[in-house]
Amino acid sequence: MIRLTRRYRFSASHRLHSPALSGRDNAELYGRCNNPHGHGHSYVLDVSLSGPVDESTGRVADLAALDRLVETRILSRLGHRDLAAEAPDIAGSIPTSENLAAGIRASLQAHWHESFPGREPRLDRVRLYETPRNVFDELVLR
Amino acid sequence: MIRLTRRYRFSASHRLHSPALSGRDNAELYGRCNNPHGHGHSYVLDVSLSGPVDESTGRVADLAALDRLVETRILSRLGHRDLAAEAPDIAGSIPTSENLAAGIRASLQAHWHESFPGREPRLDRVRLYETPRNVFDELVLR
Amino acid sequence: MIRLTRRYRFSASHRLHSPALSGRDNAELYGRCNNPHGHGHSYVLDVSLSGPVDESTGRVADLAALDRLVETRILSRLGHRDLAAEAPDIAGSIPTSENLAAGIRASLQAHWHESFPGREPRLDRVRLYETPRNVFDELVLR
Amino acid sequence: MIRLTRRYRFSASHRLHSPALSGRDNAELYGRCNNPHGHGHSYVLDVSLSGPVDESTGRVADLAALDRLVETRILSRLGHRDLAAEAPDIAGSIPTSENLAAGIRASLQAHWHESFPGREPRLDRVRLYETPRNVFDELVLR
Amino acid sequence: MIRLTRRYRFSASHRLHSPALSGRDNAELYGRCNNPHGHGHSYVLDVSLSGPVDESTGRVADLAALDRLVETRILSRLGHRDLAAEAPDIAGSIPTSENLAAGIRASLQAHWHESFPGREPRLDRVRLYETPRNVFDELVLR
Amino acid sequence: MIRLTRRYRFSASHRLHSPALSGRDNAELYGRCNNPHGHGHSYVLDVSLSGPVDESTGRVADLAALDRLVETRILSRLGHRDLAAEAPDIAGSIPTSENLAAGIRASLQAHWHESFPGREPRLDRVRLYETPRNVFDELVLR
Numbered sequence: 011m012i013r014l015t016r017r018y019r020f021s022a023s024h025r026l027h028s029p030a031l032s033g034r035d036n037a038e039l040y041g042r043c044n045n046p047h048g049h050g051h052s053y054v055l056d057v058s059l060s061g062p063v064d065e066s067t068g069r070v071a072d073l074a075a076l077d078r079l080v081e082t083r084i085l086s087r088l089g090h091r092d093l094a095a096e097a098p099d100i101a102g103s104i105p106t107s108e109n110l111a112a113g114i115r116a117s118l119q120a121h122w123h124e125s126f127p128g129r130e131p132r133l134d135r136v137r138l139y140e141t142p143r144n145v146f147d148e149l150v151l152r
Numbered sequence: 153m154i155r156l157t158r159r160y161r162f163s164a165s166h167r168l169h170s171p172a173l174s175g176r177d178n179a180e181l182y183g184r185c186n187n188p189h190g191h192g193h194s195y196v197l198d199v200s201l202s203g204p205v206d207e208s209t210g211r212v213a214d215l216a217a218l219d220r221l222v223e224t225r226i227l228s229r230l231g232h233r234d235l236a237a238e239a240p241d242i243a244g245s246i247p248t249s250e251n252l253a254a255g256i257r258a259s260l261q262a263h264w265h266e267s268f269p270g271r272e273p274r275l276d277r278v279r280l281y282e283t284p285r286n287v288f289d290e291l292v293l294r
Numbered sequence: 295m296i297r298l299t300r301r302y303r304f305s306a307s308h309r310l311h312s313p314a315l316s317g318r319d320n321a322e323l324y325g326r327c328n329n330p331h332g333h334g335h336s337y338v339l340d341v342s343l344s345g346p347v348d349e350s351t352g353r354v355a356d357l358a359a360l361d362r363l364v365e366t367r368i369l370s371r372l373g374h375r376d377l378a379a380e381a382p383d384i385a386g387s388i389p390t391s392e393n394l395a396a397g398i399r400a401s402l403q404a405h406w407h408e409s410f411p412g413r414e415p416r417l418d419r420v421r422l423y424e425t426p427r428n429v430f431d432e433l434v435l436r
Numbered sequence: 437m438i439r440l441t442r443r444y445r446f447s448a449s450h451r452l453h454s455p456a457l458s459g460r461d462n463a464e465l466y467g468r469c470n471n472p473h474g475h476g477h478s479y480v481l482d483v484s485l486s487g488p489v490d491e492s493t494g495r496v497a498d499l500a501a502l503d504r505l506v507e508t509r510i511l512s513r514l515g516h517r518d519l520a521a522e523a524p525d526i527a528g529s530i531p532t533s534e535n536l537a538a539g540i541r542a543s544l545q546a547h548w549h550e551s552f553p554g555r556e557p558r559l560d561r562v563r564l565y566e567t568p569r570n571v572f573d574e575l576v577l578r
Numbered sequence: 579m580i581r582l583t584r585r586y587r588f589s590a591s592h593r594l595h596s597p598a599l600s601g602r603d604n605a606e607l608y609g610r611c612n613n614p615h616g617h618g619h620s621y622v623l624d625v626s627l628s629g630p631v632d633e634s635t636g637r638v639a640d641l642a643a644l645d646r647l648v649e650t651r652i653l654s655r656l657g658h659r660d661l662a663a664e665a666p667d668i669a670g671s672i673p674t675s676e677n678l679a680a681g682i683r684a685s686l687q688a689h690w691h692e693s694f695p696g697r698e699p700r701l702d703r704v705r706l707y708e709t710p711r712n713v714f715d716e717l718v719l720r
Numbered sequence: 721m722i723r724l725t726r727r728y729r730f731s732a733s734h735r736l737h738s739p740a741l742s743g744r745d746n747a748e749l750y751g752r753c754n755n756p757h758g759h760g761h762s763y764v765l766d767v768s769l770s771g772p773v774d775e776s777t778g779r780v781a782d783l784a785a786l787d788r789l790v791e792t793r794i795l796s797r798l799g800h801r802d803l804a805a806e807a808p809d810i811a812g813s814i815p816t817s818e819n820l821a822a823g824i825r826a827s828l829q830a831h832w833h834e835s836f837p838g839r840e841p842r843l844d845r846v847r848l849y850e851t852p853r854n855v856f857d858e859l860v861l862r
Contacts, residue, residue, distance in 0.1 A: 011575040012534045017568065021283065023165035023192035023234075030350040039351060041358075047234030050165035050192005052283040060575060063538065066456040067465060068530035073570075074467075092165075092189030104352035108296045112347065141163065141194040144357075147297040149344060153859040154818045159852065172634040181635060183642075202859060205822065208740040209749060210814035215854075216751075246636035250580045254631065284585065286641075291579040291628060305851060307733035307760035307802075314492040323493060325500075331802030334733035334760005336851040376733075376757030388494035392438045396489065425731065425762040428499075431439040433486060447709065449591035449618035449660075473660030476591035476618005478709045518591075518615030567589065567620040598776040607777060609784075672778035676722045680773065712783075715723040717770060 012070045013060040013134055018080055020089040023050035024105040027094075048092060054139035055084070055114065061131035071131040079125040083117045111138040111148040154212045155202040155276055160222055162231040165192035166247040169236075190234060196281035197226070197256065203273035213273040221267040225259045253280040253290040296354045297344040297418055302364055304373040307334035308389040311378075332376060338423035339368070339398065345415035355415040363409040367401045395422040395432040438496045439486040439560055444506055446515040449476035450531040453520075474518060480565035481510070481540065487557035497557040505551040509543045537564040537574040580638045581628040581702055586648055588657040591618035592673040595662075616660060622707035623652070623682065629699035639699040647693040651685045679706040679716040722780045723770040723844055728790055730799040733760035734815040737804075758802060764849035765794070765824065771841035781841040789835040793827045821848040821858040 025048035026040040036044050043049065057080060061070050088097050093105035100117055102109035115136040122133050136148040167190035168182040178186045185191065199222060203212050230239050235247035242259055244251035257278040264275050278290040309332035310324040320328045327333065341364060345354050372381050377389035384401055386393035399420040406417050420432040451474035452466040462470050469475065483506060487496050514523050519531035526543055528535035541562040548559050562574040593616035594608040604612045611617065625648060629638050656665050661673035668685055670677035683704040690701050704716040735758035736750040746754045753759065767790060771780050798807050803815035810827055812819035825846040832843050846858040 012537060013573040013575050014534070015571040015573070017570075019283065019285075021191050021193050023190050026352070028350055028352065042232035045232050045234075045238075047237050048165050048190065048192070049163050049232040049234070050190070050194075051163050052192075052194045063532075063534045066454055068452070068454065068528065068532035068535045070534050090184035090187050090191040092187075092191070095189050096187075102352065106347075106352035108298070108347045108354050109352045111296060141161065143161075143301040145299040145301075147299070147344075149295040149297050154821060155857040155859050156818070157855040157857070159854075168636070170634055170636065202857075205816075205818045208738055210736070210738065210812065210816035210819045212818050244636065248631075248636035250582070250631045250638050251636045253580060286585075287583040289581040289583070289628075291581050303851065303853075305759050305761050307758050310494070312492055312494065326800035329800050329802075329806075331805050332733050332758065332760070333731050333800040333802070334758070334762075335731050336760075336762045374752035374755050374759040376755075376759070379757050380755075386494065390489075390494035392440070392489045392496050393494045395438060425729065427443045427729075429441040429443075431441070431486075433437040433439050445709065445711075447617050447619050449616050468658035471658050471660075471664075473663050474591050474616065474618070475589050475658040475660070476616070476620075477589050478618075478620045516610035516613050516617040518613075518617070521615050522613075567587065569587075594778070596776055596778065670778065674773075674778035676724070676773045676780050677778045679722060711727040713725040713727075715725070715770075717721040717723050 011060060012063055013058050014070050014073075014131075015056050015058040015135075015137075016073065016076060016080075018055040018057065018085060019053065020055065020085050021050060021052045022088050022091050022093050022097075023048045024093040024101065024110075025049070026104060026106060028104050051140050053088075055080075056135075056137040056139075057118065057133075058135040058137070059131040060134040061129070064129060071126065071129065075125050079118065079121060083121055084114055107138055107140040107144065107146045111136055111146040114138065115148045153202060154205055155200050156212050156215075156273075157198050157200040157277075157279075158215065158218060158222075160197040160199065160227060161195065162197065162227050163192060163194045164230050164233050164235050164239075165190045166235040166243065166252075167191070168246060168248060170246050193282050195230075197222075198277075198279040198281075199260065199275075200277040200279070201273040202276040203271070206271060213268065213271070217267050221260065221263060225263055226256055249280055249282040249286065249288045253278055253288040256280065257290045295344060296347055297342055298354050298357075298415075299340050299342040299419075299421075300357065300360060300364075302339040302341065302369060303337065304339065304369050305334065305336045306372050306375050306377050306381075307332045308377040308385070308394075309333070310388060310390060312388050335424050337372075339364075340419075340421040340423075341402065341417075342419040342421070343415040344418040345413070348413060355410060355413065359409050363402065363405060367405055368398055391422055391424040391428065391430045395420055395430040398422065399432045437486060438489055439484050440496050440499075440557075441482050441484040441561075441563075442499065442502060442506075444481045444483065444511060445479065446481065446511050447476060447478045448514050448517050448519050448523075449474045450519040450527070450536075451475070452530060452532060454530050477566050479514075481506075482561075482563040482565075483544065483559075484561040484563070485557040486560040487555070490555060497552065497555065501551050505544065505547060509547055510540055533564055533566040533570065533572045537562055537572045540564065541574045579628060580631055581626055582638050582641075582699075583624050583626040583703075583705075584641065584644060584648075586623045586625065586653060587621065588623065588653050589618060589620045590656050590659050590661050590665075591616045592661040592669065592678075593617070594672060594674060596672050619708050621656075623648075624703075624705040624707075625686065625701075626703040626705070627699040628702040629697070632697060639694065639697065643693050647686065647689060651689055652682055675706055675708040675712065675714045679704055679714040682706065683716045721770060722773055723768050724780050724783075724841075725766050725768040725845075725847075726783065726786060726790075728765040728767065728795060729763065730765065730795050731760065731762045732798050732801050732803050732807075733758045734803040734811070734820075735759070736814060736816060738814050761850050763798075765790075766845075766847040766849075767828065767843075768845040768847070769841040770844040771839070774839060781836065781839070785835050789828065789831060793831055794824055817848055817850045817854065817856045821846055821856045824848065825858045 093101035235243035242255040377385035519527035661669035803811035
């Protein structure tokens with residue numbers, strides 16, 4: 011069993027604001043992240059898949075297929091976007107990195123099977139670096 | 153002579169759009185960076201100063217004074233902001249990283265003398281990392 | 295379930311010397327790390343917590359609460375200190391990074407419950423980088 | 437229980453070519469990596485071991501013993517080599533990073549017991565960075 | 579004046595061998611780098627250009643034009659290649675990183691003018707990372 | 721002309737205390753760095769040399785000679801040491817990174833000529849990273 015992690019990057023903007031809370035509570039909860047004009051990040055996205063190594067190819071998965079999936083479903087839809095306004099189906103109604111990481115995994119998982127005809131590796135982990143200091147792993151209960 | 157470089161970070165959003173150009177020209181020139189909703193970055197800012205080393209302290213400058221200056225004039229005004237909408241005096245009318253780097257230097261230089269009473273080092277360089285791939289140095293003609 | 299990792303830094307000095315061993319054995323065991331004058335490191339500390347995402351806030355935990363806990367219990371007590379002489383309750387009698395990582399976790403765990411009133415995430419992992427080459431994970435038996 | 441990860445580096449060249457496939461299939465499968473002249477990488481290798489901390493030394497394992505093992509069995513045999521031509525016993529017949537990571541682990545494991553007389557830690561993980569974008573973890577079924 | 583640095587990556591293999599020297603002298607001079615099978619690196623290439631900022635666009639240069647030039651003249655010709663065998667016009671007869679950095683600059687310079695019609699920035703610096711430890715700057719006498 | 725930069729690492733401890741100042745002034749000036757027990761850093765040292773490329777070897781300098789010089793004069797004397805107590809001839813009486821960078825350059829320069837018999841490159845720059853945030857370049861007036 012081998013796990014392959016491949017790194018992608020995209021830049022996007024977001025504003026943290028919960029419709030379930032008052033303006034004052036939003037300001038207190040999110041602080042400067044509640045700024046109506048939003049702010050942004052140069053996100054780093056690590057996608058990990060795992061599986062046995064194919065003896066005839068020496069590979070755990072078709073890397074080009076992973077690239078196509080991530081480009082089509084994630085990078086082209088989040089890159090240079092305002093997450094809440096333009097990608098709510100992925101980032102959720104409150105585009106925290108917690109929700110964004112979970113949404114990225116759900117998007118990848120929804121198209122995983124069709125992306126790897128024949129040998130299908132397991133989608134092992136989605137890791138999102140909001141900044142070098144703040145990292146979010148989407149965890150799966152096994 | 154010693155040069156000291158100190159690293160700071162801030163996250164902000166921007167949209168590239170030139171008022172001097174048509175909508176079509178803007179779209180062609182800036183591509184996805186012209187997206188009306190904007191996007192953002194986790195900027196890294198390196199500020200370099202230089203000067204002789206003070207024999208009695210072994211230091212080239214008062215680091216706490218530099219921190220206060222950068223916090224007051226730059227980080228508190230750019231961090232978690234939309235650069236064009238909220239910080240046009242620093243980022244310029246078109247908040248490219250070129251203009252942003254130049255604006256940051258101008259802001260620091262304008263308050264440099266008062267920030268270092270007594271021993272004043274030279275503001276040597278402002279370097280701005282938009283992403284790990286794109287780095288902008290503000291250059292001074294000497 | 296989401297895991298959030300947040301990065302902190304502190305610089306400290308230590309000397310490796312075991313009271314249970316002779317001077318010669320100490321010298322042989324720790325080599326240059328047994329130097330009586332000590333040496334030091336720019337430590338990097340990654341603290342990971344995990345839990346379900348709060349639907350109303352989109353967050354896994356109160357990040358400001360984590361910062362306060364780490365600042366109060368760890369950074370303010372280890373930063374710019376000689377670990378063995380000044381922080382034996384955290385670093386242990388032999389301030390190896392193994393003991394230091396375990397001590398940091400114990401300190402965080404002891405004050406974890408009171409730091410997160412209401413929603414309490416799980417303290418998932420403490421990772422300590424002694425240098426970029428040597429990394430220590432405190433592992434929990436589950 | 438503490439896990440210690442130590443980082444090593446080596447540079448080597450490889451060419452991806454499967455003897456089980458036709459020339460055309462090789463070209464399609466591996467793309468530019470099938471180039472007969474080969475190409476190369478500056479590999480980064482992280483070796484992780486884990487175990488309880490020895491109370492008298494404060495260490496999880498003898499780091500010098502780990503260095504000797506990795507130097508003797510891995511670095512001296514892979515460094516500045518063509519992996520397929522000169523180290524097929526480690527890299528396998530198709531020197532993908534998947535096979536290389538698995539081969540490195542097998543080599544370390546085969547000499548693990550003799551390398552740590554007395555206290556033997558567990559070989560926890562072998563992680564290989566082909567480039568900063570592509571990382572391979574050798575996973576153990578437990 | 580602003581300097582923009584943009585980062586690229588490519589992986590390639592090389593063998594150091596000087597036709598002007600005997601086999602013994604080659605072995606002594608280059609050590610393991612003289613291994614006939616060659617070895618390789620994951621090179622990082624930083625290309626820096628500088629110039630005044632265009633007031634109407636806020637940019638120092640057309641970044642897409644730089645990408646096309648580097649892709650066409652450098653990455654497509656060096657990536658996944660054996661430098662001495664397949665790219666001697668860039669890497670020279672002895673593909674040290676010194677010669678490679680100089681050759682990359684010469685290649686870029688030869689096509690610089692045609693790549694930037696209208697506003698032509700200055701090619702400021704070519705920096706090549708052979709490994710994270712060994713970095714080569716091509717210097718220009720001014 | 722090519723500049724080669726090579727990276728080295730060492731860990732050491734220091735305490736900032738000026739004999740020219742009172743205890744109170746020392747405490748105010750250096751803050752936590754004046755702690756009598758000292759603290760430490762995992763220093764990163766970049767040494768840059770430059771010169772023309774030797775046509776017969778393709779190299780700017782004998783890298784092994786540089787390694788020997790840095791190991792003998794710097795790493796073996798600073799590594800795992802208390803800088804003020806054990807290496808005052810390099811670190812100066814106040815072991816700030818400013819003084820340390822200048823002292824490292826002076827030590828290298830004093831033995832430079834004898835280290836490179838025949839072809840002598842120029843010692844171009846000494847750069848010292850105290851932490852990833854604080855970097856010190858020793859500058860030469862030309």
